[in-house]
Amino acid sequence: PAFPYKYKFKFAGCPNDCVASVARSDTSIIGTWKDAIQVDQAQVKAYGKNGVDISREICNMCPSRCISWDGQQMAIDDAECVKCMHCINVMPKALRPGKERGATIMVGSKAPIVGGALLSSVFVPFLGMKPPHDDLKELAEAIWDFWGEHGKGRERVGEFIQRVGLGTFLEQIGLDPVPEMIAHPRSNPYIFFDDEVVEKGQAG
Secondary structure (H helix, E strand, O other): OOOOOOOOEEEEOOOOOOOOHHHHOOEEEEEEEOOOOEEOHHHHHHHHHOOOOHHHHHHOOOOOOOEEEOOOOEEEOHHHOOOOOHHHHHOOOOEEOOOOEEEEEEEOOEOOOOOOOEOOEEEEEEEOOOOOOHHHHHHHHHHHHHHHHHOOOOOOHHHHHHHHOHHHHHHHHOOOOOHHHOOOOOOOOOOOOOOOOOOOOOOO
C-alpha cells in the first residue's frame, strides 16, 4: 500500500514486553489477562520461609498497592491490578496470570527519527486473540485507511494522531473512547465538548 511511511507491528507475550513493543512499533500487541491472578498460597508461604520479604518486596512495591499479606495468606484486589507483572516475576511458582487471556492493543510509538520518540497509547484494553483475528485486522485496516488518506510524507501514525488529535482519530476509525486510553489527568482546565445530535424522543 502507498502508506505515508512505514508501519510496524511488534508482539509481546506478556506485559514484561521484553521486545519493547510499547516503544518501537506503530501497533503493539501485548499479551495480558482479564480475570484474577492465580495464587498458590502454599507456594507463597514457601517463598516467605525461604527469605522473600513479601510485605516489602511484593506488597510495598506493587504500583497500585492491591496486594496484602498477613503472614499466612496473600490477598489481591484484582480490580486494582495494573498488570505490571512485578509480583509474578518475583514469585513465579506462587503467582500466575489469570486464565482468561488475550492482548492489549496499543498504537503510536516510534523512535526519534524525524520528530521525538513516542510511546504507544492503549487503544483496546483487552482483545481475545482467537483466529482468524478479524477484530485486529479491522482495526488495522481502519487505521491504515484514515492515516493513508490524510497522513503527510514520512509521518508515522503516532505523529499523525498528535497532529489531528486523539478524539478525531478515534471518531474516524470508529473506535469508542475508554478510560484506559488516558495516560494522566488533563492539565488544561478548559474543556471543550462536541455537540451531539439527539434524536427526538431520546432526550432524557
